[in-house]
Amino acid sequence: MLTWVIYDIVKDKPRTQVAKTCQRAGIMRVQYSVFLGDLNANEIDELGLKIKALIDEETDRVYIFPMCKEDFSKVRLLGEAFDKKLVTNEIRELFV
């Protein structure tokens, strides 16, 4: 499923580690603290566990949103929700 990972992580080191973990999971950065990509249920579980181990659960926030195609088509992105410098054609095509 197309899965969004949106985070707000206070400290630099775990923030960088979470970004690297998302990249390694094969999802793509679409904004400084937003990743998007296709993951199956197991991959989502695994990514959730890895992120959980990195963050400070008292201060940090991570939202993982898996979406079916129908819901994905209803997503609205306003303003600079996508950093045009970061987004690949592969991601852009999801919104055509």
Add this chain to the structure above:
Amino acid sequence: MLTWVIYDIVKDKPRTQVAKTCQRAGIMRVQYSVFLGDLNANEIDELGLKIKALIDEETDRVYIFPMCKEDFSKVRLLGEAFDKKLVTNEIRELFV
């Protein structure tokens, strides 16, 4: 549909206005810059247009994610994704 509104708005005034607009639309705050509630397609359109008129599209970011029940049940929230002080029983029950 259960709809998440997640924003990152640079200036205080439009940030406050967006929060008020979400509240008036009938959705509830679950974190400083995250709202959640049940909206129909028209209400989502209307909320999107209102928010668009408030933000600076060059700097601000707003994500509106409508979710079917099945997708909603797959959402993962890590860390302080919900501010326990803000969240009502109504919202808590969605996750039981």
